[in-house]
Amino acid sequence: EAGVVQSPRYKIIEKKQPVAFWCNPISGHNTLYWYLQNLGQGPELLIRYENEEAVDDSQLPKDRFSAERLKGVDSTLKIQPAELGDSAVYLCASSPTTAGELFFGEGSRLTVL
């Protein structure tokens, strides 16, 4: 069974440019998460989806970050415009149920110059 797939693995952009990350969860997993991981820290939740509904986006900086999961399967996280402080690893995870175990993708490492 394929795991959580994320792309791109690495992205280098200049500040004020837009960037987008894509995630395809494990087949059949209704819950999808986007996490932010700064160097030396644990993952921090940005947004959680139950199917196509964003049920927890309280930690998402909505002035520059947006996310969508239009058909309740794959998801896109966008940053526009990017700032220097956005340099981090963006992790996508999925779980079969709301209270289930989370399975992570390999992450997308963003560097903003």
Next chain:
Amino acid sequence: GQQLNQSPQSMFIQEGEDVSMNCTSSSIFNTWLWYKQEPGEGPVLLIALYKAGELTSNGRLTAQFGITRKDSFLNISASIPSDVGIYFCAGRTPGGWGKLQFGAGTQVVVTP
């Protein structure tokens, strides 16, 4: 911000030694998950705990869900070089959407 206190922050041990780490919280959790993350990779689930007092093993790894529901422990026995990585605990609060919170991680370095 994170509400879990994970310790120690890092450990330097010799191959063959046992490793212990723990997480404590000011909140009660109904789930504890332990992950391992290697450089350039996403976290990989090691052990899941769902009941207070539960003791679960996965090979040389053993984790326990604390009786108070506010802590959890992970032990690695007879460490080997491939145990190198950062170990994260994660706890889920009961009720509602059950938000999962992560500790800051314990970096384990194993020397031959």
